[in-house]
Amino acid sequence: MAKVTNKTDKKKADKPVLTAKTPDLKRLNPYGDIMGDGTIQLAFTLPVEPSPEAREAAIKICEGLGLQQVKLATMEKAADGFSFFVIYGNVTKTIDFTKIHVVKVESKKRSRYEIDEIIKTEIGRKLKVIGACTGFDAHTVGIDAIINMKGFAGDYGLERYQGLDAKNLGAQVQNDELLDIAVKEKADAILVSKVVTQHNIHLKDFKDLIARAKKRGLRDKLILVAGGPRVTHPMALECGFDAGFGVGTKPSDVASYIVDEFIKRRDKENKKKLSGEKKKTIKAKK
Amino acid sequence: MAELHLDTTKILRCRDIAEKISKPIESLIETHTTVAIERATLRLLGVNGASVQNGQWFPDCNLIVDELAKTGRLGEGILPSFVAKMLETKMTAYELGQSIAKGKIQLLSPTKSGVNVSPVEIKRKASELCSNAKQNLIDAREKRDLLRKKVQDPFDPAGRNGPLLYVIVATGNIYDDVTQARAAAQAGADAIAVIRSTAQSLLDYIPHGATTEGFGGTYATQENFRIMREALDDESEKLGRYIRLTNYCSGLCMPEIAALGALERLDFLLNDAMYGILFRDINMQRTLIDQHFSRRIIALSKIVIHTGEDNYLTTADAIENGHQVLASQFINERFALNATMTQDLMGLGHAQEMSPEHTNVFLLEIARAQMTRQIFPKSPIKFMPPTRYKCGDIFYSHLMDAMFNFVGVLTGQTIQLLGMATEAMHTPLLQDRWMSIKNAKYIFNGAKDLGKDIEYKRGGMIDQWAAKVLDDTLAHLEMIAKKGLMRAIEERAFAEVSRTEQGGKGFKGVVKKTADYLNPFFEIL
Structure with missing residues (x-):
């Protein structure tokens, strides 16, 4: 935090030191320009003409949300029978930040070189990754950003990785078709991207893929990753995926996760085998 | 208008090559x-x-x-x-x-x-x-043109009246679309596009009747066309300003949508000779044959088409591949001419989609927008907004749209598809559209004659970039002519996408005409 002190004050120890307030993490709330002020801004439309009554209605709605000192910045006529509002208000609700727990994708942040190196030294073969935008969704911007050579925000796509054999199937791939290709290509991981979310079609399609994978006995053989602007990790887990990536995800985030998950599963498998062999040898001794 | 110093012999050469490229396809279309x-x-x-x-x-x-x-x-x-x-x-x-x-x-x-x-x-x-069918089309066209004359019509293909404000509605429900479209028109929009449900391009039939459920958009049906046109007729009369209606003449039902769009008095149709091939994996032959017949109907009904080159740069690098857009525009223009369309009906589409963090990115944008304007002076150029680098920061997004609007008015674009601050989040809310119309009106008005009051420095950065894109375009077209269009597409000539002559959807629906093939429309349209 910036301190509002100067050196002469410091020398005079008897005088109180003036500083800006630091955030109270036990009672966190929004910040405008004074710590703890709780300022938020919001914009919305009401399906009525602008009028003093419409103004009052907008303020009342905000008060109903628990806002205090509601300030109506503007009320505009957006069309016949529609008014648009920009409003400021202060939130009284506080949150204990120290008690917040979020389920996150557990994976290290690594560069492309680091990831390729791990694959080379610890896995010793290329990992096969298949990506698609499924169902009727034709918006490939997400899967393109992750897989295509070019990548996203200066982070190269999975096609560029020496340790990955990545294939982008593009738009409107049906779930069964995707699984067929995954089997044929012996995929280690499948990336599914969904952009359209009307009527929760993305969730339906995600769940459908998992159901089909289970039916075909493929579920545990694949690392299944969901992605899209409205996708979160907990949501992906709920749909039965192994991980979910949302807005701003870079290809290296996904690659790093795939490598970690692959090694984790392999080690677990090896342990199982090892303990199985041990049991066998114990049995044999008996 | 301020003009770039483009080499006109190279532009002529590009047009000649585009004609050469279309030749072998024309015989496929005919047979x-x-x-x-x-x-x-x-x-x-x-x-x-x-x-x-x-x-x-x-x-x-x-x-x-x-x-x-x-x-x-x-x-x-x-x-x-x-x-x-x-x-x-x-x-x-x-x-x-x-x-x-x-x-x-x-x-x-x-x-x-x-x-x-x-x-x-x-x-x-x-x-x-x-x-008789042809007369029906002419009657529909005349009815449409009558309303355009009755009220004020801001459209000029060459863009001399400043960019037309074009917005989309996409609620999935035609009746909610009407509410949103009317509100947009009242706020100042000149053209409304009803976005189609995301699956429709791959349906080999047109759904029937009024529809109230869609994904990412609303089904294109004859009844939905009629409902929306009726609302916009009413709104045009009320506002004293003609409001245009747009839909999608693409996918597996391209010729049928052209027929229904013409009958229901649509003004604009998104129609591209190659878009379906590249972005919807529709069979090459099917698309090329279908686009011709659809454009014959469109030519008679004098509907303005919008081509889809803006999409190329969402998959390919936008700075390095600007020439693919221009090359495709030359090819689209040639196919449209072959289908008896005139240049004032060819809304050639383009977008920039370059990284906003690239230094001097606006100089590159101005170069591309201005050269498109100059190379196709009679055509209603359609300028598409940034989407690729849009994110959830709606305030930054609104600013990107403002700069896009500035480039549009400066370079005399004809149709400006307005960007939405919430582009990366959801189909537009009423307020998103209102904000974006306000943004465009402010900039189009404030910089109205700037393009007439400046000059481009000969050999300056903008001039040089345009010259480079033109050179690249010429080389690209020469390469395509050498290989043939179909093989060139197979080898990723556009948008880094590869398609094959017999691959893709809808190939089964292509048949060779027999000697006794009968269809008088081919002669009279």
Whole structure:
């Protein structure tokens, strides 16, 4: 935090030191320009003409949300029978930040070189990754950003990785078709991207893929990753995926996760085998 | 207008090569028909009914064409058998369509005796039906043009009136779309595009009736067209300003959408010779043959098409591949000319999609927008907003749209598809559209004549970039001409996408015309 002190004050120890307030993490709330002020801004439309009554209605709605000192910045006529509002208000609700727990994708942040190196030294073969935008969704911007050579925000796509054999199937791939290709290509991981979310079609399609994978006995053989602007990790887990990536995800985030998950599963498998062999040898001794 | 110093001989050379590229495709177009062309033919004759099949409305024209296709006789066209049955039953095309769909009449059953269905009589009747159908299209066009004259019409293909404000509606429900469209028109929009449900381009039939559910958009149906046009007619009259309607003439039903769009007085249709191939994996031959017939209808109805080159740079690097856009525009222009369209009907599309963090990115944008304007001076250039680098920061996004609007007004673009601050989040809310219209009106008005009051420095950065893009375009077209269009597409000439001549959806619907193929529309449209 910036301190509002100067050196002469410091020398005079008897005088109180003036500083800006630091955030109270036990009672966190929004910040405008004074710590703890709780300022938020919001914009919305009401399906009525602008009028003093419409103004009052907008303020009342905000008060109903628990806002205090509601300030109506503007009320505009957006069309016949529609008014648009920009409003400021202060939130009284506080949150204990120290008690917040979020389920996150557990994976290290690594560069492309680091990831390729791990694959080379610890896995010793290329990992096969298949990506698609499924169902009727034709918006490939997400899967393109992750897989295509070019990548996203200066982070190269999975096609560029020496340790990955990545294939982008593009738009409107049906779930069964995707699984067929995954089997044929012996995929280690499948990336599914969904952009359209009307009527929760993305969730339906995600769940459908998992159901089909289970039916075909493929579920545990694949690392299944969901992605899209409205996708979160907990949501992906709920749909039965192994991980979910949302807005701003870079290809290296996904690659790093795939490598970690692959090694984790392999080690677990090896342990199982090892303990199985041990049991066998114990049995044999008996 | 301030002009770049482009090498006009290179531009002429590009046009010559585009013509050369189109030649072999033209003979493919002439010798083939498709299920979609035959269905469009029936629709123009009035076969626009539907029947319930497995609990869903299914168009009569699909059932009829499928019945003929099953026998392997589609190469003769749908008209000989259909018109013979019309002569025999004395039914209208609509009535016969319904009767065949309901199974009351068999399309290919033997003709009753005592009825003259000689080939000469069939030919005469077919000509008469097609002439009447053509008159229907002309009547619809004239009705549309009458309203344009009655109220004020801000559209000038060459862009001299400043960019037209074009926005999208996409609620999935045609009635909610109407509410949003009316609000947009009242806020200042000049053109409304109803976005289609995301799956529709791959349906090999057009859904029927008014629809209230869609994904990422609303189904294009004849009834939805009519409902929206009626609302916009009303709004045009109220506002004293003509509001244009746009829909998608692409996908597997391209010729049929052209027919329905023409009948329902649409103003703009998104229609591209190659978009379906590249971005929807529709078969090359199917798309190239279909686009021709659809454009013949469009030419007669004087609908302005919008080409889809803006999409190229969402998949390919936007700074390095600007020439692909220009090369495709030359090819689209040539295919449209071949389908008897005039340049004032060719809304050639483009977008920038360059990284906003690239230094001097606006100089590159101005270069590309200005050269597009100059190279196609008579055409209504359509400028598409940034999408690729849009994110959830709606405030930054709004600023990107403002700069896009600035480039649009400076370079005299004809149709400006307004960007939405919430582009990366959801289909536009009423307030998103209102904000974006306010943004555009402010900038279009404030910088109205800037383009007339400046000059581009000869050999400056903008001039040089335009020259480089033109050089790259010429080289790209030469490469395509050498390989042939189809092989070039296979080898990723556009958008880093590869397609094959016999791959993709809808290839089964392409048939070679037989010697006795009958379809008078090919002569009279």
